[in-house]
Amino acid sequence: MIGTNELAPHGLVDVFYNGKWVKCSPAFNKELCAIYNVDVLDFNGTEDAVLQEYNKDDHKFMTYIEDYGHFxxxxxxxxxxxxxxxxxxxxxxxxxxxxxxx
Known part of the structure; x- marks a missing residue:
C-alpha cells in the first residue's frame, strides 16, 4: 500500500523510570509477535525495549534507519x-x- 518496506515515522516511547530515561516500543502485542515470529519484548526498566532486528529463526526482521529525536x-x-x-x-x-x- 505504501510502495516500500520502510515505515517512517515509527514511534517509540521514552519512559522515565527509576531515575533514568529508557526507550520502549509499544507496537507489538503477543499475537503480532507470534505472527511475525519474534519474541515478546520484555521491559525491565533498566534497558531499552525496542523491536528486535532478528526474528526467532535468526532472519533479519527489521532495522531502525533514522532516529527522529524526542518530543x-x-x-x-x-x-x-x-x-x-x-x-x-x-x-x-x-x-x-x-x-x-x-
Whole structure:
C-alpha cells in the first residue's frame, strides 16, 4: 500500500523510570509477535525495549534507519510532513480526509 518496506515515522516511547530515561516500543502485542515470529519484548526498566532486528529463526526482521529525536508531545505536523515526503502518492490519495479506511 505504501510502495516500500520502510515505515517512517515509527514511534517509540521514552519512559522515565527509576531515575533514568529508557526507550520502549509499544507496537507489538503477543499475537503480532507470534505472527511475525519474534519474541515478546520484555521491559525491565533498566534497558531499552525496542523491536528486535532478528526474528526467532535468526532472519533479519527489521532495522531502525533514522532516529527522529524526542518530543514533549505528539508532533503531528512533523508526522504529516515526514509521511508526505516519504509517501507522496499515498499522501495525495488521502489528503483532506479526516480518517483512512483500509
Amino acid at each position: 514533549e508531545d505528539l508532533p503531528l505536523e512533523f508526522i504529516k510532513d515526514t509521511f508526505k515526503s516519504n509517501y507522496p502518492s499515498l499522501y495525495e490519495r488521502f489528503e483532506g480526509q479526516d480518517h483512512i479506511t483500509v
